[in-house]
Amino acid sequence: MSHLLTDEPGSRILLMGNEAIARGALEAGVNVAAGYPGTPSSEIIETLSKVARDRGLYVEWSANEKVAMEVAAAASFAGLRSLCVMKQNGVNVGSDFLLHLGLTGTRGGMVLVPCDDPGALSSINEGESRQFARLLELPLLEPGDFQELKDMIVWAFQLSEEIRNLVFVRSVTRLSHASGNVVLGPLPGETRKARFKHRGFILDEMEGVVASMPMEYRHRRQQEKLKQAVERFESSPFNTYTGPEHPELVVITSSACHLYSREAIHLLGVEDRVGLLKLGTTFPLPPVFMEKHLGLTDRFLVVEEVIPFLEENVKILAQELAPRIGPKTIMGKRDGRLPTVGELNPDLVVEALASLVEVPYESAPEAYVKRGQELMFFGAPNRELTFCPGCPHRASFWSIHNALELDGRDGFVCGDIGCYTLAVLPTGFSTLKTLHAMGSGTGVASGFGKLGRFGMDQPVVSVCGDSTFFHAAMPALINAIHHGSDITMVVLDNSGTAMTGFQPHPGLDVDALGHKAPAISIEDVCRSLGAQVRVCDPFDLETTQATLLELLDRAGVKVLILRQICGLSPEKKRHKKYEVAVNPEVCLGEACGCNRLCTRIFRCPGLIWDKRAGKARVDEVLGTGCGVFASICAKGAIEKVENREVTG
Amino acid sequence: MKEMKLSFDPYNLIIAGVGGQGNVLASRVVGNMLSRKGFTVTIGETFGGSQRGGSVMSHLRVSSESSFSPQIPKGRAHLVLGLEPAETIRVLAAYGNPDVLALCNLRPIHPVQVISGELDYPDLEDAKGWVKELSRKAWFLNATDTALEMGLPILGNIIMIGAMAALGELPLEREDFERAVSLTMPTDRISINLEAFDRGREMVEAA
Numbered sequence: 001m002s003h004l005l006t007d008e009p010g011s012r013i014l015l016m017g018n019e020a021i022a023r024g025a026l027e028a029g030v031n032v033a034a035g036y037p038g039t040p041s042s043e044i045i046e047t048l049s050k051v052a053r054d055r056g057l058y059v060e061w062s063a064n065e066k067v068a069m070e071v072a073a074a075a076s077f078a079g080l081r082s083l084c085v086m087k088q089n090g091v092n093v094g095s096d097f098l099l100h101l102g103l104t105g106t107r108g109g110m111v112l113v114p115c116d117d118p119g120a121l122s123s124i125n126e127g128e129s130r131q132f133a134r135l136l137e138l139p140l141l142e143p144g145d146f147q148e149l150k151d152m153i154v155w156a157f158q159l160s161e162e163i164r165n166l167v168f169v170r171s172v173t174r175l176s177h178a179s180g181n182v183v184l185g186p187l188p189g190e191t192r193k194a195r196f197k198h199r200g201f202i203l204d205e206m207e208g209v210v211a212s213m214p215m216e217y218r219h220r221r222q223q224e225k226l227k228q229a230v231e232r233f234e235s236s237p238f239n240t241y242t243g244p245e246h247p248e249l250v251v252i253t254s255s256a257c258h259l260y261s262r263e264a265i266h267l268l269g270v271e272d273r274v275g276l277l278k279l280g281t282t283f284p285l286p287p288v289f290m291e292k293h294l295g296l297t298d299r300f301l302v303v304e305e306v307i308p309f310l311e312e313n314v315k316i317l318a319q320e321l322a323p324r325i326g327p328k329t330i331m332g333k334r335d336g337r338l339p340t341v342g343e344l345n346p347d348l349v350v351e352a353l354a355s356l357v358e359v360p361y362e363s364a365p366e367a368y369v370k371r372g373q374e375l376m377f378f379g380a381p382n383r384e385l386t387f388c389p390g391c392p393h394r395a396s397f398w399s400i401h402n403a404l405e406l407d408g409r410d411g412f413v414c415g416d417i418g419c420y421t422l423a424v425l426p427t428g429f430s431t432l433k434t435l436h437a438m439g440s441g442t443g444v445a446s447g448f449g450k451l452g453r454f455g456m457d458q459p460v461v462s463v464c465g466d467s468t469f470f471h472a473a474m475p476a477l478i479n480a481i482h483h484g485s486d487i488t489m490v491v492l493d494n495s496g497t498a499m500t501g502f503q504p505h506p507g508l509d510v511d512a513l514g515h516k517a518p519a520i521s522i523e524d525v526c527r528s529l530g531a532q533v534r535v536c537d538p539f540d541l542e543t544t545q546a547t548l549l550e551l552l553d554r555a556g557v558k559v560l561i562l563r564q565i566c567g568l569s570p571e572k573k574r575h576k577k578y579e580v581a582v583n584p585e586v587c588l589g590e591a592c593g594c595n596r597l598c599t600r601i602f603r604c605p606g607l608i609w610d611k612r613a614g615k616a617r618v619d620e621v622l623g624t625g626c627g628v629f630a631s632i633c634a635k636g637a638i639e640k641v642e643n644r645e646v647t648g
Numbered sequence: 649m650k651e652m653k654l655s656f657d658p659y660n661l662i663i664a665g666v667g668g669q670g671n672v673l674a675s676r677v678v679g680n681m682l683s684r685k686g687f688t689v690t691i692g693e694t695f696g697g698s699q700r701g702g703s704v705m706s707h708l709r710v711s712s713e714s715s716f717s718p719q720i721p722k723g724r725a726h727l728v729l730g731l732e733p734a735e736t737i738r739v740l741a742a743y744g745n746p747d748v749l750a751l752c753n754l755r756p757i758h759p760v761q762v763i764s765g766e767l768d769y770p771d772l773e774d775a776k777g778w779v780k781e782l783s784r785k786a787w788f789l790n791a792t793d794t795a796l797e798m799g800l801p802i803l804g805n806i807i808m809i810g811a812m813a814a815l816g817e818l819p820l821e822r823e824d825f826e827r828a829v830s831l832t833m834p835t836d837r838i839s840i841n842l843e844a845f846d847r848g849r850e851m852v853e854a855a
Contacts, residue, residue: 003831014683014691016676121694145715146690178718179679179691259717267721346721364723364745368782372741375778380738381767383666383759386701427760596765603760605701621792621801622668622757 238280
């Protein structure tokens with residue numbers, strides 16, 4: 001049984017942040033959970049899918065975030081409690097639906113958990129989901145530690161049912177992907193029955209039509225609900241003040257920054273001079289609570305990630321309260337004390353705070369820090385991001401890159417989000433030339449492919465992954481076909497949402513619950529839309545390159561599916577298809593004239609350069625036995641032998 | 649029930665390595681062992697973007713009192729467990745101080761820019777010297793070689809946990825290890841992990 005189902009209220013266990021969120025949903029009696037994979041959010045739905053059978057839940061990985069929101073909303077309309085989870089970008093994807101949902105309201109409790117990624121630790125942007133709460137006029141909660149990740153979800157469900165609207169609970173990478181001790185609460189016994197009531201009076205929010213019309217009425221109702229939420233925020237246990245009665249300065253903070261701020265105050269030893277106002281209900285701010293605490297002193301430092309959202313909201317409130325509390329100095333990001341890009345950490349907060357309280361701080365003795373920097377230069381060579389050993393994408397981009405070079409018309413590739421994003425770097429031979437949102441590669445290519453009349457004669461290629469194909473690339477493909485755009489779309493099909501941990505998608509024959517599901521064939525979809533379709537194994541470099549060259553020459557929309565399962569997939573891991581070795585008799589090293597194509601250009605971590613011997617060598621720990629090296633070496637020095645023995 | 653008082657509160661441990669070495673699993677196992685002892689444990693991890701080949705770091709904060717920031721402040725590590733030599737140096741340089749202890753696996757993983765010849769990987773003897781220079785005391789192990797002998801290179805991380813247990817810096821007991829791995833691993837893997845833990849412990853005790 002999963003440790004997440006421990007039914008011992010009061011017991012204390014170590015949970016990953018995302019597990020704490022999942023546990024919160026279970027304690028709240030969630031019935032339906034839907035999401036789309038995205039770091040750092042994926043483990044929430046994964047964890048719930050594992051306990052779905054035990055707890056009688058319905059859990060799905062939806063085709064994209066907007067659909068996930070719609071699926072979760074349907075459960076709410078039927079009186080159930082539902083959770084919807086995604087990384088920050090997903091809120092953008094589904095925001096149009098949310099705009100309407102805010103107006104129609106919800107019935108059963110519905111909570112949206114966006115996981116932001118300040119610093120873009122595993123993203124290509126650090127977009128903020130908090131702004132959506134203000135934009136969409138919906139209440140926003142921000143947990144400030146591991147216990148709150150769980151407790152706030154329970155509270156958010158109650159709040160959602162009190163105000164009958166969606167509640168945001170925003171997490172960040174440093175909480176979702178961190179772990180801490182959490183005291184468990186009880187798991188509810190009863191479950192709910194689903195029934196969508198739609199025969200009531202049109203304005204009846206529980207039994208009428210769920211629609212955003214009449215607009216003015218619904219909009220006013222939505223704002224009344226928001227006011228109701230603010231009333232609850234006034235007495236929320238998640239807003240706390242710790243520190244002296246008469247502080248010189250108060251740090252106002254939320255989320256993971258609460259932990260950095262607390263540590264910074266401690267590191268500087270200014271607990272008796274500086275107060276800490278930790279806010280859990282960050283939009284809208286509760287004015288009575290804020291008035292009390294803004295009255296504590298005249299100087300405030302707002303510590304938050306990433307843009308000055310909280311700072312601006314505090315400033316608005318301080319301005320409104322000024323006749324009663326007097327003018328306040330509110331510092332933070334707008335005055336440049338803290339950076340407005342990237343994530344924060346205890347050191348950055350210490351730096352900002354140290355100058356305000358005039359306390360000197362040294363992380364380590366100066367001489368040590370200086371020597372450390374020197375030794376890092378000599379001893380810790382940079383680790384550039386790279387495709388994994390045995391990754392099909394490296395082989396795919398090798399072929400795409402070579403085909404475009406051989407074609408000779410200055411062709412290029414438009415890309416989007418997935419592991420293959422790395423093809424913008426040398427690991428993918430710097431093949432990607434545009435990089436935007438999910439599905440954007442094909443949409444942008446569709447546009448480029450229409451510029452022939454303006455003299456553009458370069459071949460246009462787009463790439464997308466198999467999960468991305470279903471998520472957002474299909475409308476772009478339809479657009480390209482309908483408008484007669486000349487593009488070659490390459491679907492890098494590694495049979496799973498690999499980047500985030502092999503979550504299933506509509507192309508696979510299994511769903512999030514492990515049940516058999518009808519697999520939707522990418523080639524059938526493309527053919528039925530009218531594209532010319534080919535399928536290749538990217539590990540077969542010769543056929544892939546020849547096929548690409550042929551397709552680049554043709555007009556219209558061509559789709560090449562490069563299908564090879566991800567090297568890290570559970571099916572492939574620890575099974576080497578080939579034993580691969582460099583024959584030192586044949587490898588001539590630098591003397592060969594090949595310019596060390598295998599190691600200098602192909603750059604797979606599984607094939608290392610033995611400096612002493614002056615030859616390439618397969619790393620027995622890292623090599624995955626995919627066999628591609630053998631096709632790279634023109635000299636035939638890299639030999640592969642198929643492994644007969646099949647180990648599980 | 650606390651059987652041992654921490655030498656520092658919070659005690660700051662960093663496990664550093666390269667994606668694919670089992671860094672995250674190691675931090676969870678150690679975290680679970682200490683949580684079972686009644687300590688409040690906070691683990692901060694950086695993983696995601698690149699599954700293999702990138703620098704990976706887990707920050708563990710162990711306290712009798714409360715949870716801490718999932719990022720350890722610069723210069724404030726008490727012990728660095730390095731699964732790879734260059735990563736040990738990288739983390740010591742940022743989070744070390746003259747009193748830090750280091751436990752380092754000697755198996756290098758070459759960054760692609762070293763493979764391509766754009767950058768140099770340090771000579772291992774130099775690397776050892778630098779780890780020593782940046783720490784109060786350092787221990788070096790060939791954990792990956794031992795794991796390869798055992799037939800499963802990924803066990804290098806568990807051997808290093810066994811070795812860390814032998815240092816006596818944190819209360820890491822075999823019985824807690826057994827409970828922690830039984831939470832995170834399939835049953836058929838438990839005995840080989842116990843063996844790896846013991847091998848690591850012996851390697852430090854023999855040194």
